[in-house]
Amino acid sequence: MGEAFDVLIVGAGMSGLTAARGLAATGRSVRVVDKGRGVGGRVATRRISDATFDHGAQFFTARDPRFLALVEQWVAEGAASEWFRSSSGSGGNPRYRGTPTMTSIAKALSAGLDVVLSTRVESVRRVGDTDRAAWRVRFADATEVEAGSVILTPPVPQSLEILRSGEVVIESQTRSLLESVEYAPCIAIMAVLNGPSRIDPPGGIAPKPDDPAFPISWISDNRQKGVSNVAAITIHASAAFSRENLQRDPKDVADALLSAASPWLGSDAIEHQLHVWRYARPTRFLDVGCVTVCASPALVVAGDACLGARLEAAVLSGWAAASVCTTSL
Numbered sequence: 001m002g003e004a005f006d007v008l009i010v011g012a013g014m015s016g017l018t019a020a021r022g023l024a025a026t027g028r029s030v031r032v033v034d035k036g037r038g039v040g041g042r043v044a045t046r047r048i049s050d051a052t053f054d055h056g057a058q059f060f061t062a063r064d065p066r067f068l069a070l071v072e073q074w075v076a077e078g079a080a081s082e083w084f085r086s087s088s089g090s091g092g093n094p095r096y097r098g099t100p101t102m103t104s105i106a107k108a109l110s111a112g113l114d115v116v117l118s119t120r121v122e123s124v125r126r127v128g129d130t131d132r133a134a135w136r137v138r139f140a141d142a143t144e145v146e147a148g149s150v151i152l153t154p155p156v157p158q159s160l161e162i163l164r165s166g167e168v169v170i171e172s173q174t175r176s177l178l179e180s181v182e183y184a185p186c187i188a189i190m191a192v193l194n195g196p197s198r199i200d201p202p203g204g205i206a207p208k209p210d211d212p213a214f215p216i217s218w219i220s221d222n223r224q225k226g227v228s229n230v231a232a233i234t235i236h237a238s239a240a241f242s243r244e245n246l247q248r249d250p251k252d253v254a255d256a257l258l259s260a261a262s263p264w265l266g267s268d269a270i271e272h273q274l275h276v277w278r279y280a281r282p283t284r285f286l287d288v289g290c291v292t293v294c295a296s297p298a299l300v301v302a303g304d305a306c307l308g309a310r311l312e313a314a315v316l317s318g319w320a321a322a323s324v325c326t327t328s329l
């Protein structure tokens with residue numbers, strides 16, 4: 001048997017990192033594991049040659065007072081800033097971004113935490129008798145650790161697969177709830193340009209928000225945003241286009257999206273990459289902070305599947321999951 005922790009958190013996205021911070025602050029031993037090479041999950045930044053791209057979440061809003069206080073802390077630390085304001089509301093509502101890139105906020109959250117990257121969790125299995133039950137977490141390399149509580153923050157279908165692999169019994173109402181969550185995919189194109197784009201300040205645009213047939217939902221200019229030193233744009237395909245083209249040849253998909261984006265490009269795309277977010281945003285989510293699969297030992301599902309398709313929801317869900325584990329330990 002490997003190491004043991006009070007809490008093992010699967011996923012170093014905004015939800016998992018928030019839960020970890022909350023629990024570590026109460027003195028629990030907490031480990032976060034993520035299959036990715038960096039922290040942030042769908043808050044993601046990638047480099048191509050000299051260019052840098054935010055290719056997941058582009059900005060975020062803050063409505064909950066507790067989350068707003070966290071955002072203000074990030075702003076004070078230089079990890080986030082206001083990017084622009086919506087046209088609605090008196091004076092508009094702030095849209096924040098990480099500085100210099102979106103992943104800066106995930107890095108700020110992860111500071112001082114025990115985070116292990118490039119580690120895929122395969123299963124979570126209940127072990128021990130009723131008095132001393134715990135969770136045994138198995139990784140892709142066949143190593144294992146034991147934890148008093150587990151928080152799963154991957155998209156729900158991936159969390160259910162981890163539970164299925166460990167033969168965790170899920171009460172039927174809880175299973176139905178989890179299985180009701182639905183996601184839309186998003187195909188992202190990152191393109192390096194040989195000159196400036198035609199995107200107006202502040203550097204991000206929803207090109208034809210009222211036309212559901214238009215294949216692009218968002219284009220941003222990473223240089224204008226201050227993310228990239230060279231001209232670099234991120235294109236997000238609409239949910240409908242992404243769904244219809246998931247299986248298509250990536251080259252044809254990239255050509256179609258770059259062609260649709262041409263009025264905003266202004267320069268030639270000299271290099272590009274495509275990334276598929278299979279579970280980009282929940283389109284059907286739960287109206288609860290997190291889902292308790294087992295109360296003792298605690299096994300909790302959290303993430304933006306609870307409360308909504310927004311970075312703020314992921315953070316609020318992380319706090320809710322931390323609170324369930326704090327009570328159970």
Ligand SMILES: Cc1cc2nc3c(=O)[nH]c(=O)nc-3n(C[C@H](O)[C@H](O)[C@H](O)COP(=O)(O)OP(=O)(O)OC[C@H]3O[C@@H](n4cnc5c(N)ncnc54)[C@H](O)[C@@H]3O)c2cc1C
Pocket residue numbers: 010011012013014015016033034035036040041042043055056057058059060061119120121122153154155158162186188236277279280281302303304305308309310311312314
């Ligand atoms: C293209 C795109 C654009 C978006 N735009 C916005 C926006 O403008 N504003 C906004 O507020 N929100 C936006 N969002 C949504 C926002 O990014 C998410 O709501 C939020 O980041 C979700 O965080 P999370 O922690 O719940 O999940 P995630 O960020 O998905 O974190 C889950 C983590 O679990 C890890 N994981 C999965 N399976 C395993 C496993 N088996 N073992 C180990 N680790 C595993 C993953 O690698 C991932 O890091 C966008 C999302 C996408 C994809």
